[in-house]
Amino acid sequence: MRRTCFxxxxxxxxxxxxxxxxxxxxREGDEAWNHGRHDEARAAYERVLAADSTxxxxxxxxxxxxxxxxxxxxxxxxxxxxxxxxxxxLEARLIEAKVMAWKGRHADALVRYDSVLAEHPxxxxxxxxxxxxxxxxxDLGGAERGYRAVLAADPRNPDALAGLGYVYHxxxxxxxxxxxxxxxLAADSTxQAGRELRNVxxxxxxxxxxxxxxxxxxxxxxxxxxxTLGASAPLGAGLRLFGNVGALEASDPVRDxxxxxGEAGLSWAVGDLQLTAAAGARRLSPDTAARRTAAxxxxxxxxxxxPRFGVSVGYARYPFDEIASLMxxxxxxxSVDAGLDATLARGLSIYGGGGGVWFSDGNHRxxxxxxxxxxxxxxxxxxxxxxxxxxxxxxxxYFSPDRFRLLEGLAGYNLEDGQWDGRFxxxxxxxxxxxxxxxxxxxxxxxxxxxxxxxxxxFDVFGAVTNSAVSSTSGAFRYRTAGVSVRLGL
Numbered sequence: 012m013r014r015t016c017f018x019x020x021x022x023x024x025x026x027x028x029x030x031x032x033x034x035x036x037x038r039e040g041d042e043a044w045n046h047g048r049h050d051e052a053r054a055a056y057e058r059v060l061a062a063d064s065t066x067x068x069x070x071x072x073x074x075x076x077x078x079x080x081x082x083x084x085x086x087x088x089x090x091x092x093x094x095x096x097x098x099x100x101l102e103a104r105l106i107e108a109k110v111m112a113w114k115g116r117h118a119d120a121l122v123r124y125d126s127v128l129a130e131h132p133x134x135x136x137x138x139x140x141x142x143x144x145x146x147x148x149x150d151l152g153g154a155e156r157g158y159r160a161v162l163a164a165d166p167r168n169p170d171a172l173a174g175l176g177y178v179y180h181x182x183x184x185x186x187x188x189x190x191x192x193x194x195x196l197a198a199d200s201t202x203q204a205g206r207e208l209r210n211v212x213x214x215x216x217x218x219x220x221x222x223x224x225x226x227x228x229x230x231x232x233x234x235x236x237x238x239t240l241g242a243s244a245p246l247g248a249g250l251r252l253f254g255n256v257g258a259l260e261a262s263d264p265v266r267d268x269x270x271x272x273g274e275a276g277l278s279w280a281v282g283d284l285q286l287t288a289a290a291g292a293r294r295l296s297p298d299t300a301a302r303r304t305a306a307x308x309x310x311x312x313x314x315x316x317x318p319r320f321g322v323s324v325g326y327a328r329y330p331f332d333e334i335a336s337l338m339x340x341x342x343x344x345x346s347v348d349a350g351l352d353a354t355l356a357r358g359l360s361i362y363g364g365g366g367g368v369w370f371s372d373g374n375h376r377x378x379x380x381x382x383x384x385x386x387x388x389x390x391x392x393x394x395x396x397x398x399x400x401x402x403x404x405x406x407x408x409y410f411s412p413d414r415f416r417l418l419e420g421l422a423g424y425n426l427e428d429g430q431w432d433g434r435f436x437x438x439x440x441x442x443x444x445x446x447x448x449x450x451x452x453x454x455x456x457x458x459x460x461x462x463x464x465x466x467x468x469x470f471d472v473f474g475a476v477t478n479s480a481v482s483s484t485s486g487a488f489r490y491r492t493a494g495v496s497v498r499l500g501l
Contacts, residue, residue, distance in 0.1 A: 033062050040069065049076055067096040071103055074110070080388050081358045083114035101127065109140055115319075115356045117148040135161050139170050146178060149317035151283075154178050169195040173204035180212060181318065183249040183280035188212045214467040218244035218501040225494035229487035233334045235261045244501075249280040253289070261335040268297040268335040274307055285313045295332055300339035305330040319354035331370065333484045336408050343371040358386030374411065375403040384421065394421040396438065400481065410486030417442045417453055417479060426460065433460035444480055453479050467500025 040055030053076055056069035063069075074089030090107045097103065108123035124141035128134060142157025155178050161171035176191025189212045195205030220242040228234045241255035256273035276289025288310040296302045311325035324347075331342035350364030363381035370376075377400065384394035397418045402411040423436020435458045442453040455477035463469045474493040482490040 033059060044072060065092065065096050067093050071106065075106060078110045078113060081386060083110055083357055086110050087114070105136055105140065112144040112147060113357050117144050120144045133164055135165065135168065139174065142174055147317060147319060151178050151181060167198040169199040169202040169205055172198065173202060173208050176208045180208065182282050185212050185215050189216065210466055214500065216245050217467050219467055219498060220501060221496060221498040223494060223496035225492065227492040229483040229485060230489035231483065231485045231487040233263050233485055235259060235334065251278045253278065261338065263335050266297065266299050266335045268338040270295050270332055270338065272307070283314055283316045287311045293330055293332065295330060295338045297335065297339035303341060305343060322351045324349040337484065340408055345369045360384050370406065372406060374406045377401055390425045390427060392423055392425065396421055409484055410480065412445045414446045415444055415481055417481065419453055430463050431460065442479060455479060465500065467498070469498050471496045
C-alpha cells in the first residue's frame, strides 16, 4: 500500500515537472508567433509536439506555416491533427478550408465553408473564403453572390469589395473593377488586395507604349538585329486598339537583307473570352533578289473560364523572313495552332500545344509540345519539356527534318525582390534530328531580369544560348539571342 502511494506521488511529481517545460515551450512559441518570428515559433512548437503530438495550437500553427511555404499536403496533415484535438474550433475549420482551396481541392473546401455557415450564418470570413474558392473553381456567378452577401451586411468590407472587383476584372469589366478597387482602398488604405487590383486595372485601362531592341546569332553565322515600337490604348467596354512598327537587319557570310513593317489590330475581352485580330504588311529588301511587299494577318481566341486554366486557338499568315537567305526566296507561310495551360495545384502547372504550318513552296509541318513545372521553396523550380515536329519533305534553305524530337529537364530560380523580378534557368536533355538520327545531348541557358516602377512601367533585359538545332531557322547547333525592352504607361 505504501509502495503504491509512493509510486503515485512520484508519477504526479514527474508529470508536473514535465508540464512546466512544455508550458514554457508553448509560451515561447506563442510569443515568437505574435512577433512574427516564425522560424523561432516553429522550432518551439516542434519541441511541444515532441512531448505531446496532440497539442492543438502547435499542430495548427505549424500547419499554417507549411501552407505559406506551398507544402499544402503536409500542412493539411498537421491541421487535421489539430482538428482531431478540438473538432469544433472555428479557426481550425476555416484554416483547413482555406488550405484545401489553395491545394486545388475546391469541392472539399466548399463543403467545409458550408458546414461553418450552417452553424454560423453570415460569418464574413466564411462567406469570403467560399466566394474566393468559387472564383478559383470558375464559378464567377457564385463568387459574385458570395461577395455581395458580405457587402449586404458590411458595405465597406475591403476584402469583399476587392474580391468583387477581381470578378469584374476577370469578366472583362474593368470600369466596375476600378470602382471596386477605389472603394476597397477608401475603406482601408492598407488593403493589399485592393492595391493589387488597382494596379492590375490601371495597367489594363491605361494606354501604353513599348520599345525593344533584339539581337540573335547562330553557328552558321546568321546574324539578325531588330527593333520594334508598339503602342496600345483602350477604347472602352473591353475593347483595345494596338499597333506596332519594326525593322530587321539580317546578314550571313555572303548576303545582307532588311525588312520593315507594321500592323494594327484590336483585342476584345468579353467575359471569359478574349479575341484578337491584326493585319499589316512587311517590305522585304534582299540584296540578291527583287524587293517585295507581303501582307500579314493574325487572329487568336483565348478562353480562360478560371484563372488557373486557359485554352487558345490562333491563325497567322506572314512571310518566311527570319534570316537573309530566306528573304530572297519569297516564301510565305500560314499556321494554325492551339494550346492550353493549367495550374493543377499550388505551384504545379502544365502547358502544351500543337499545330500545323503550310509553306508556299508546298511543304507542310506539324508540331506539338508539352511541359510541366513545379515550384519549390525559396523560389526555385523544376520541370520537364518535350517537343516534336515533322516536315512533309525537305525544304530548300531552311531546317526541315522529317522528324525532330527533344526532351529536357528544367531547373531555375525566380527572382522577386521589391520592384525587381527575374527568371534564371536552363535545361539539359537530348534531341534527335531525323528518323534515322542518333540521340544527341541538348542544353539551354536563359536569363531575364526586369524592374517595375509606377503603374504599368517596366524595363527588361534578357539573354539565352542553346545548342538545340530547332532554335535556328538553318538548324545550326549553337544559337544565341539577347534583347532589351522598355514599357511605359501613358
